[in-house]
Amino acid sequence: MWNEACASLEDPDRLVAMAEDWIDFGQVGQVDYARRIADLEKQVAANDAAISAAVVAAAKQPDAKVAIEQAVLTLAKERQHTVQLLEDTKLWRQEAEDAAQRGRDLQKLVELARHRLRDMGPEQQAMVLDLLEIQVTLLGGTPEEGAER
DSSP: OHHHHHHHHTOHHHHHHHHHHHHHHHTGGGOOHHHHHHHHHHHHHHHHHHHHHHHHHHHTSTTHHHHHHHHHHHHHHHHHHHHHHHHHHHHHHHHHHHHHHHHHHHHHHHHHHHHHGGGOOHHHHHHHHHHTTOOOOOOSOOHHHHHHO
């Protein structure tokens, strides 16, 4: 199986194209995630301040409990929406970073493949197969099972 993987991995053009695809995926739209996250965190803090101010103002009403509930309901929904956007943005940032790292790892693999791909040990082979997301399905028994029969 490793010989088959090596045959396809020894094509440097193919590996370079794969690396470029992963790097491009990580840079889609060149989103400034740090700035977007900072903006959303500020919005959450502003939502919290608005909720606090609404509670204080509503507490001065004759029926304070109902006034507070009404004042907080809309603001709390807006805050929850902002928190969800913040969580999603953090996830997207991590996915972009992971994709870019995968591309950099593939670029390193291109260089490695030129020199010593066939000499790798089992742990290194497993890392390469994982990096390339290659999965192997065994059909039938293992070679050891055939020798026992």
